[in-house]
Amino acid sequence: MKTLCFTLGSLITLLFMAMPAPAASGELYGKVYTVDDEVYEGFIRWDHNEGSWQDILDGTKLLERRHRGRYRDRDRDRRDRRIQIFGITVYSEDDHGFIWGGSSAQSGIRMGHIKSLIPDGSDDVILVLKSGEEIYLEKGSTDIGDDVREILVDDIKEGTFELYWDDIDRIDFESGRRTESTFGKRLYGTVTTRRGHEFTGFICWDMDEIYDKDILDGRERRRKREIAFEKIEKIERRSSNSSEVTLKDGKQLRLDDSNDVDSGNRGIVISDFSLGRIIVDWDEFDFVVFDDPPTLGDYDDFDGGKELYGTVYAEDGDEYTGRIQWDDDEEYTWELLDGEYQDIDFDVEFGLIDSIEKISYHSSRVTLKDGRTFKLRGSNDVDSDNKGIIIFTEDDEIVIDWEDFDRIKFSD
Numbered sequence: 302m303k304t305l306c307f308t309l310g311s312l313i314t315l316l317f318m319a320m321p322a323p324a325a326s327g328e329l330y331g332k333v334y335t336v337d338d339e340v341y342e343g344f345i346r347w348d349h350n351e352g353s354w355q356d357i358l359d360g361t362k363l364l365e366r367r368h369r370g371r372y373r374d375r376d377r378d379r380r381d382r383r384i385q386i387f388g389i390t391v392y393s394e395d396d397h398g399f400i401w402g403g404s405s406a407q408s409g410i411r412m413g414h415i416k417s418l419i420p421d422g423s424d425d426v427i428l429v430l431k432s433g434e435e436i437y438l439e440k441g442s443t444d445i446g447d448d449v450r451e452i453l454v455d456d457i458k459e460g461t462f463e464l465y466w467d468d469i470d471r472i473d474f475e476s477g478r479r480t481e482s483t484f485g486k487r488l489y490g491t492v493t494t495r496r497g498h499e500f501t502g503f504i505c506w507d508m509d510e511i512y513d514k515d516i517l518d519g520r521e522r523r524r525k526r527e528i529a530f531e532k533i534e535k536i537e538r539r540s541s542n543s544s545e546v547t548l549k550d551g552k553q554l555r556l557d558d559s560n561d562v563d564s565g566n567r568g569i570v571i572s573d574f575s576l577g578r579i580i581v582d583w584d585e586f587d588f589v590v591f592d593d594p595p596t597l598g599d600y601d602d603f604d605g606g607k608e609l610y611g612t613v614y615a616e617d618g619d620e621y622t623g624r625i626q627w628d629d630d631e632e633y634t635w636e637l638l639d640g641e642y643q644d645i646d647f648d649v650e651f652g653l654i655d656s657i658e659k660i661s662y663h664s665s666r667v668t669l670k671d672g673r674t675f676k677l678r679g680s681n682d683v684d685s686d687n688k689g690i691i692i693f694t695e696d697d698e699i700v701i702d703w704e705d706f707d708r709i710k711f712s713d
Contacts, residue, residue: 413603431605519556640677
């Protein structure tokens with residue numbers, strides 16, 4: 302009998318060992334359903350530079366289409382009935398009537414909040430969030446529509462292949478069932494700016510390279526060099542035209558003549574789990590040191606968002622508590638507050654903000670839940686161009702203009 306128990310126990314142990322472990326790297330993973338009724342499953346690389354749940358899908362939000370559940374009720378024959386002039390939508394029509402220009406806002410959402418992504422024509426997408434909320438985004442970047450640069454799927458059966466926007470019927474995201482993708486490890490490290498600020502998180506280099514198997518290009522004297530990021534320990538800006546690259550074996554290279562290592566660089570993006578997204582341009586960049594990525598920011602760490610709630614304090618001493626609509630636009634914890642900090646671009650997830658305090662007509666102090674504080678400016682989210690803070694109390698709807706606003710404290 303003891304022998305039998307041991308055998309069964311060993312068998313159970315072996316079965317658990319053989320079961321695939323969830324992905325520990327925080328990389329995008331899901332099932333892709335195509336218009337040809339094919340299904341692929343695996344890690345996903347989106348538009349070159351999104352590969353983690355922390356990365357942001359950018360788009361333009363049509364304000365009138367919030368809460369409408371268009372995916373359940375949509376009529377595919379009406380999806381493209383709009384008029385654009387020089388790429389700007391000035392008229393569109395859906396099942397609910399007509400929408401004229403001026404009713405949209407720049408938007409973005411971290412990929413981990415999305416349950417399903419459904420293309421809706423050549424320029425639009427419907428996102429079903431984990432919360433059950435449906436949001437409708439138009440193309441506001443290369444993340445959405447026919448201009449998506451690349452959609453790669455590392456299928457568990459067929460290997461890596463490319464899909465186009467019009468190939469996709471739906472993508473259902475989920476936690477990964479493997480620990481590694483053929484794309485490589487997600488780039489991770491600490492970026493130091495020329496003013497000494499440090500930002501740590503997943504790295505996107507030159508708005509393009511995100512994996513350690515991706516290649517950094519440049520010339521060493523007259524010799525062209527192509528170096529996999531997995532061999533690089535540090536990249537340091539030497540001038541507007543060159544960088545010093547330190548390899549993990551200690552060798553140092555002075556590279557130039559490439560937008561990977563000179564002022565043609567389109568920006569270094571840091572996806573910070575406790576903040577959102579930081580973009581450092583070449584003029585502000587000093588150096589980056591790469592490190593192994595942590596087991597942080599997996600799909601289950603994102604909740605799909607909920608309504609903003611907090612207490613608004615006016616300059617006259619009055620205070621109001623209730624549901625919040627910020628800048629007459631953002632109303633969910635997954636939405637982003639935009640601003641600049643010493644020429645560095647910030648996209649801060651509202652759910653990670655503890656408080657916002659007006660400093661002047663031109664700037665605000667934003668305090669994160671982890672205690673970090675930044676003085677942000679350069680956006681209507683944080684200056685006098687703010688369209689108003691709306692508080693939905695139990696009894697009333699209060700609108701506080703920027704000139705009357707003092708601070709807000711968000712609640713969970």
